[in-house]
Amino acid sequence: MFTSSAPASATSVQLRRAVTSSFLGSVIEYYDFLLYATASALVFGKIFFTDLSPLAATVASLGTFATGYLARPLGGIIFGHFGDRLGRKRMLVLTMVLMGAASFLIGLLPTYEQVGSLAPIALVVLRVVQGIAVGGEWGGAVLMSAEHATGRRGLWASFTNAGAPFGMLLSTAALNGSAALMTEQAFLSWGWRVPFLISLVLLAIGLFVRARVEETPVFATATRSPVPRSAPLMDVLRHHPKTLLLGIGVGLSPFVLQGTLTTFLISYGVQAGFARQQVLNGLTLSSGIAVAGILGWSALSDRVGRRPIVLAGALAAAVYAFSIFPLTDSGSVGLLTLALVLGQSIIHPMMYGPLAALYAELFSTRSRYTGASLGYQIAGLGAGLGPLLFAQIQAASGGGGTGAISATIAACCLLTVLCTLALGETSRADLGSGAVPSAAGRTPRA
Numbered sequence: 001m002f003t004s005s006a007p008a009s010a011t012s013v014q015l016r017r018a019v020t021s022s023f024l025g026s027v028i029e030y031y032d033f034l035l036y037a038t039a040s041a042l043v044f045g046k047i048f049f050t051d052l053s054p055l056a057a058t059v060a061s062l063g064t065f066a067t068g069y070l071a072r073p074l075g076g077i078i079f080g081h082f083g084d085r086l087g088r089k090r091m092l093v094l095t096m097v098l099m100g101a102a103s104f105l106i107g108l109l110p111t112y113e114q115v116g117s118l119a120p121i122a123l124v125v126l127r128v129v130q131g132i133a134v135g136g137e138w139g140g141a142v143l144m145s146a147e148h149a150t151g152r153r154g155l156w157a158s159f160t161n162a163g164a165p166f167g168m169l170l171s172t173a174a175l176n177g178s179a180a181l182m183t184e185q186a187f188l189s190w191g192w193r194v195p196f197l198i199s200l201v202l203l204a205i206g207l208f209v210r211a212r213v214e215e216t217p218v219f220a221t222a223t224r225s226p227v228p229r230s231a232p233l234m235d236v237l238r239h240h241p242k243t244l245l246l247g248i249g250v251g252l253s254p255f256v257l258q259g260t261l262t263t264f265l266i267s268y269g270v271q272a273g274f275a276r277q278q279v280l281n282g283l284t285l286s287s288g289i290a291v292a293g294i295l296g297w298s299a300l301s302d303r304v305g306r307r308p309i310v311l312a313g314a315l316a317a318a319v320y321a322f323s324i325f326p327l328t329d330s331g332s333v334g335l336l337t338l339a340l341v342l343g344q345s346i347i348h349p350m351m352y353g354p355l356a357a358l359y360a361e362l363f364s365t366r367s368r369y370t371g372a373s374l375g376y377q378i379a380g381l382g383a384g385l386g387p388l389l390f391a392q393i394q395a396a397s398g399g400g401g402t403g404a405i406s407a408t409i410a411a412c413c414l415l416t417v418l419c420t421l422a423l424g425e426t427s428r429a430d431l432g433s434g435a436v437p438s439a440a441g442r443t444p445r446a
Contacts, residue, residue, distance in 0.1 A: 023166075024206050025096055029096070031174075033099070068127045069381050070385075072132070075135020079136025081231060087223075089140075089215050091140050102127075109126075146356070154357040158299075160356050168287040233370050236363065250419045253415065259384060260409060282341075286344040286345045292345075294349040306426055307421075315417065318409075321406040322406045
């Protein structure tokens with residue numbers, strides 16, 4: 001394990017600041033990013049795609065949601081390149097500003113009735129900016145914690161991932177509160193805008209915290225060596241393609257399941273007869289519990305390894321996939337809430353929590369930001385394209401097709417199992433050595 005030459009007290013202070021900064025930054029980024037997800041399922045189809053049928057409008061709305069995920073790998077490449085060359089901290093400030101500005105502007109957008117087709121076009125453009133920002137944010141935030149850590153790397157790095165459900169909790173609570181305090185007409189007219197406009201306040205808080213964090217000691221040490229001639233992206237693609245592909249396979253099913261539970265199930269639940277408020281209440285509760293789930297499973301992965309936790313989660317998710325829609329179709333609010341809590345708070349965190357440290361452990365220091373970001377964000381396409389694919393399956397089957405959707409989720413889980421077995425254990429990797437774990441399962445010991 002990398003050990004800093006700085007006094008232990010200073011190292012501890014910087015670790016706490018790095019973890020706090022990563023968590024808050026992730027909360028803000030995913031508040032903005034996932035706020036769009038909830039709004040796309042509940043609002044955007046009614047105000048930006050009013051010339052379409054309700055089901056077609058839902059598909060179109062989820063399509064704009066998916067564009068953000070398509071832009072995330074691009075953000076990972078751009079910010080990963082400069083993060084590996086110039087440092088992690090500078091890029092994190094830029095990504096936070098981009099995300100906050102894009103979300104604030106979404107709150108100011110005119111509707112389709114006001115400006116016609118310019119409204120959905122502007123919505124897509126701002127969604128792409130969001131995607132680029134969050135694509136660059138995640139890798140840097142994880143590395144700020146992982147590269148500052150001198151122990152329990154899985155736990156400290158997972159605070160970035162824990163920020164995602166906490167951001168979801170805030171975003172759904174914000175929309176939930178807005179919807180509860182006003183009529184349906186007022187909510188669709190202006191109430192949905194309030195949570196987006198609040199992004200500006202969160203941005204100010206996040207920038208204040210992030211400004212107090214120093215560059216990671218691992219990167220600072222690496223900068224004393226000559227800058228590699230090849231670009232970080234070329235290094236990853238040329239020397240570690242197998243590792244990258246296996247990492248993508250490991251992360252795919254957590255994202256497909258995440259997109260199903262946090263986006264697709266919202267619109268499906270409303271179509272099944274639940275009140276919007278009931279679905280959002282269940283999502284808010286499960287998001288809050290998921291924070292503890294992510295931290296708990298990640299801490300356990302420091303003791304037993306990343307691989308056993310991810311494998312157990314993937315197998316459990318494959319079975320769980322076939323219970324999601326029967327529980328929702330039961331018409332019981334309690335069973336719907338159970339489906340959300342079981343999936344988002346317990347099973348999903350088993351796969352998702354350890355991913356933060358796992359991706360950081362796959363690549364060397366001067367290409368780590370790029371490699372970790374690219375693997376994570378390509379896998380993350382599953383969360384954006386999954387709901388869109390499932391909505392199309394539902395539309396093609398006249399509102400059914402849940403069996404095919406469950407089978408698709410289970411197949412992704414089995415892919416995760418195979419890739420995790422092939423990738424091997426990464427928890428013993430030394431981030432400061434510059435060594436890269438092999439895909440055959442042998443990792444250098446600290």
